[in-house]
Amino acid sequence: MSLWEAPLDxxxxxxxxxxxxxxxxxxxxxxxxxxxxxGRVLWASPELPNGTxxxxxxxxxxxxxxxxxxxxxxxxxxxxxxxSLLHTANVLPGVNLVVLxxxxxxxxxxxxxxxxxxxxxxxxxxxxxxxxSKGGVSMxxxxxxxxxxxxxxxxxxxLLTRPDSDSxxxxxxxxxxxxxxxxxxxxxx
Numbered sequence: 006m007s008l009w010e011a012p013l014d015x016x017x018x019x020x021x022x023x024x025x026x027x028x029x030x031x032x033x034x035x036x037x038x039x040x041x042x043x044g045r046v047l048w049a050s051p052e053l054p055n056g057t058x059x060x061x062x063x064x065x066x067x068x069x070x071x072x073x074x075x076x077x078x079x080x081x082x083x084x085x086x087x088x089s090l091l092h093t094a095n096v097l098p099g100v101n102l103v104v105l106x107x108x109x110x111x112x113x114x115x116x117x118x119x120x121x122x123x124x125x126x127x128x129x130x131x132x133x134x135x136x137x138s139k140g141g142v143s144m145x146x147x148x149x150x151x152x153x154x155x156x157x158x159x160x161x162x163x164l165l166t167r168p169d170s171d172s173x174x175x176x177x178x179x180x181x182x183x184x185x186x187x188x189x190x191x192x193x194x
Contacts, residue, residue, distance in 0.1 A: 009176075009185055009194040011035055013042070013102060017127045019159035021140030021151035024111075026167035026174055027187045028137045029054055032104045033062045034191040035135060040073050041066065044101035049079040049090050051107055062191045073099070079108060087122045091129055103130065106137045115153040124158045140164060148177065 011018075013035065022028035033054055036046040048054065053076050063071060075093070079086050094100045108123065109115045115138070127134055136159065140149035148166045151157075164177040174192065176183045185192040 007193065008034065008038075008190065009183070009192045010038055013039055013044075013133045015101075015131065015133055016160035017130065017134040017158070018136065018161045018163055019151050019154060019157055020135060020137045020163045020165060021149055021154075022137065022165040023149060023167050024139060026165055027192070028139075028165055029106055030058060030062065030187060031165060031176075031192060032106050032135055032137050033059055035133075036074055036102060036104065037062055037066065037191070039102040039133070040070050042101070043099065045073040045075070045097055045099045046102045046104065047075050047077065047090060047094050047097070047100060048104045048106065049077040049086065049108070050105070051079050053078075054106070061189045064190060079105065083108075083119055084122050087126050091126055094130070094132065101132045102135065103132055104135045104137065108136060109138050109153075111139045112141070113152075115156070120153055120156045124156075127158050134159075148175070 020028060039046050077090055094103055109119050123136060141152045143150040149164045151162045151164065154162050166175045168175055172187045174185045174187050176185055185194055
């Protein structure tokens with residue numbers, strides 16, 4: 006079994022997750038992948054990733070590699086925070102992943118100012134963008150819905166679900182399901 010790797014192809018990914026199923030861990034793992042490939046990562050969220058979880062997923066990497074992980078606090082005026090994030094991404098060399106984690110409220114409609122800001126960021130980006138948010142209850146036969154998926158101009162919509170109370174997870178990319186297991190070191194396939 007090996008760590009799962011995602012295509013980091015300069016696309017925008019809207020990742021909707023069930024609560025407590027590992028959305029932030031997925032983002033950290035993609036950050037590790039980007040940095041392992043020689044890239045730089047910008048991470049923006051209201052709270053920094055859990056230090057223990059970060060250390061587990063980044064275990065075995067050269068300590069200097071973590072210097073290519075840049076975290077920003079996503080609080081206050083959302084437009085100003087995104088403007089700062091975009092400026093930083095365009096100034097730093099080698100940015101190939103920008104992660105917005107918990108960028109919107111956990112439930113309900115995503116506010117229109119957040120959708121507008123995210124869409125502007127997506128249109129101005131030259132890197133893979135990962136948007137992580139809580140999903141909503143689906144009204145059809147899909148396991149989860151990505152809130153705002155018709156308004157957010159992402160290239161891809163992924164759904165991360167936890168079918169049972171164990172470490173198994175299912176990542177839905179389009180109509181394809183990928184069975185993963187969340188271990189200490191990250192998602193394994």
